[in-house]
Amino acid sequence: MKKLPLLFLSDSNTSGAISREVKAGRVRKIGPRLYTTNINDDPAYIIRQNWLQALSLLLPGCVVSNRTALESRVSPAGRVYVTGEYPRSLELHGTKFIQIKGPPPVEGDTPLLGIFMSSRARALLENLTPSRERSGGELKNLPRELIERRLAEQLNVEKEKSINRLRDQARLIAPQLGLEKEFAELDDIIGTLLRTRKATLADPIAKAHQLGAPYDPHALEHVEALWSVLASNPYKYCPTSSGSGPSFYTVAFFDSYFSNYIEGTRFQVDEAKEIVDSGVIPTIRPADGHDILGTYRVVSSLDNMRQTPGTAEEMIALLRARHTDIMVGRPDKRPGQFKKETNFAGATRFVDPDLVQGTLMQGFGMYKSLEHPFARALLIMFLVAEVHPFDDGNGRTARAMMNSELVAADETRIIIPSVFRNEYVASLKRLTNHLQPESFISVMSFAREFVFNVSFEDYGTARLQMEECHAFDDPADDKKLLIPNNLST
Structure with a gap:
């Protein structure tokens, strides 16, 4: 059998060979049809450290979205949020993969391992949507205050041209995602950071930009x-x-x-x-x-x-x-x-x-x-x-x-x-x-x-x-x- 990846799925063509590998102690099962060549570490650790690989096997074609798209990690409550054709939820050793029904990939989303990573513009728009608290006390979106801070930090490091380019991309994809209202909110935040508008901001770093005294x-x-x-x-x-x-x-x-x-x-x-x-x-x-x-x-x-x-x-x-x-x-x-x-x-x-x-x-x-x-x-x-x-x-x-x-x-x-x-x-x-x-x-x-x-x-x-x-x-x-x-x- 050819060298196996860290995580892989079995199917009708490979089940026999995989069973022999399991009996030989070279692989082990850690989920429905899901196997790993790591026979030593705790399965919870393996899934959490390799959540992208696990996601690509469990929910192929999905779009990494909401807070996961901005944080690029498993959330503090042990969740990974994605968008797909239908709602679905899978839990493996303490990590919960939550698929929300939503639009397919749009321009700017990046293919990766058989799934898609939201563009920064899409991720910001989705994080500005209303979000109800889930069991465990976690929202699927980051609070607006953190969105303001991320935009202020981008302006600090990448300057005005970069944040204007981000706004242009968000304006282009918002109608495809049905997020025109969220774009208007994003547009207000960016305009206020650039001191061309006067929206109310909550984050102190963002407020400093608004007042013309940004800081590190x-x-x-x-x-x-x-x-x-x-x-x-x-x-x-x-x-x-x-x-x-x-x-x-x-x-x-x-x-x-x-x-x-x-x-x-x-x-x-x-x-x-x-x-x-x-x-x-x-x-x-x-x-x-x-x-x-x-x-x-x-x-x-x-x-x-x-x-x-x-x-x-x-x-x-x-x-x-x-x-x-x-x-x-x-x-x-x-x-x-x-x-x-x-x-x-x-x-x-x-x-x-x-x-x-x-x-x-x-x-x-x-x-x-x-x-x-x-x-x-x-x-x-x-x-x-x-x-x-x-x-x-x-x-x-x-x-x-x-x-x-x-x-x-x-x-x-x-x-x-x-x-x-x-x-x-x-x-x-x-x-x-x-x-x-x-x-x-x-x-x-x-x-x-x-x-x-x-x-x-x-x-x-x-x-x-x-x-x-x-x-x-x-x-x-x-x-x-x-x-x-x-x-x-």
């Missing part, structure tokens, strides 16, 4: 993961001893120096101090020199660093102004202007340009709700880093926004020494990729404790203490950052 829900999910931990835990106050006078400018220098090191702008520490003290940009590396000096001018201005935003608009204005000053030596990076193209860091894709302002404004509400300056500092820093609103200089600007919160509250700054860079970057990745904020909070808490224990009364003393703590060592040298007054090797 995935980035906000990451910010919210941090916010929920920051909002539910107490943090100690850590008053600074470098709030004014010479020590303020000394700590500001190291803030600038290490913030640039993280981004790859690397000078010997004494070279960087000479640039700051003299204001003279080196002729060999002028752009890098401007980075050091521009960052220092922001983080060493007591007037600037005591400014914190009271509104989302003020936050955006501060962000732009600080970025302008930090990136003044790199006009090609468009200082103070939000990005025009999506930026990346390795496999991480940051927020699309059209969603930058809306995402920042949404995140501001979480920032504003936090009371402790340490919590606000971490939230605003991560929000800016996660959005990455500029072509370049995002990290330096984010850390300037962070330390502004601390300076304004007379709290100790957070500085990430060179040797601590890997821990810092890894904690950000863990938060972005795995929604785990604890490591980020721990890393920033340790960095704050480090700064709190350094004496910044003069440059020489601070430099020596930091050197003893391995602060200037390369992360690749396998050295660990130590806390002053608690030195051990």
Whole structure:
């Protein structure tokens, strides 16, 4: 007998051969005329994981429809919804295949394994039809709020041309499906998202489009993961001893120096101090020199660093102004202007340009709700880093926004020494990729404790203490950052 697929049906021509395979233990029966070559796994698992193959055998020629067409999986209640010539229901090991009488395939529906997948236009129209709750408390259609969200997300990613093309296809097939009323509703939703109509929307992401401030829900999910931990835990106050006078400018220098090191702008520490003290940009590396000096001018201005935003608009204005000053030596990076193209860091894709302002404004509400300056500092820093609103200089600007919160509250700054860079970057990745904020909070808490224990009364003393703590060592040298007054090797 030729090699059998994972799932297959028996018929009069194959029943004898299949019986012999069953007796030999190479296949087993898991439904009426339905067999599998998987003799080990639970039949419920096999059906759920291979529902498309099972569907093509049980209900050939049907059209995957309603919520199944949009979710592309078995529903939470264990159901698969399709359209066919007559109503029918089959249940196999906890997965129920429900065929609803309805129109055959139309233009745009895609043949697959002997069945058809609804086009996105058809799926949206069908999901806008009235839906009565079935036994088990599930509707065959997704609620309108989720339809709005899916359309808003499509507009976010694929832009206006794509959603207009979808509307044109829905307009074409609606009469064939008898769904003209549903098309009118879909047309209203799309028009409202494009701000050419004024229908009432329920989904917050869709509403943001309607108001002209669309945002990235995935980035906000990451910010919210941090916010929920920051909002539910107490943090100690850590008053600074470098709030004014010479020590303020000394700590500001190291803030600038290490913030640039993280981004790859690397000078010997004494070279960087000479640039700051003299204001003279080196002729060999002028752009890098401007980075050091521009960052220092922001983080060493007591007037600037005591400014914190009271509104989302003020936050955006501060962000732009600080970025302008930090990136003044790199006009090609468009200082103070939000990005025009999506930026990346390795496999991480940051927020699309059209969603930058809306995402920042949404995140501001979480920032504003936090009371402790340490919590606000971490939230605003991560929000800016996660959005990455500029072509370049995002990290330096984010850390300037962070330390502004601390300076304004007379709290100790957070500085990430060179040797601590890997821990810092890894904690950000863990938060972005795995929604785990604890490591980020721990890393920033340790960095704050480090700064709190350094004496910044003069440059020489601070430099020596930091050197003893391995602060200037390369992360690749396998050295660990130590806390002053608690030195051990």
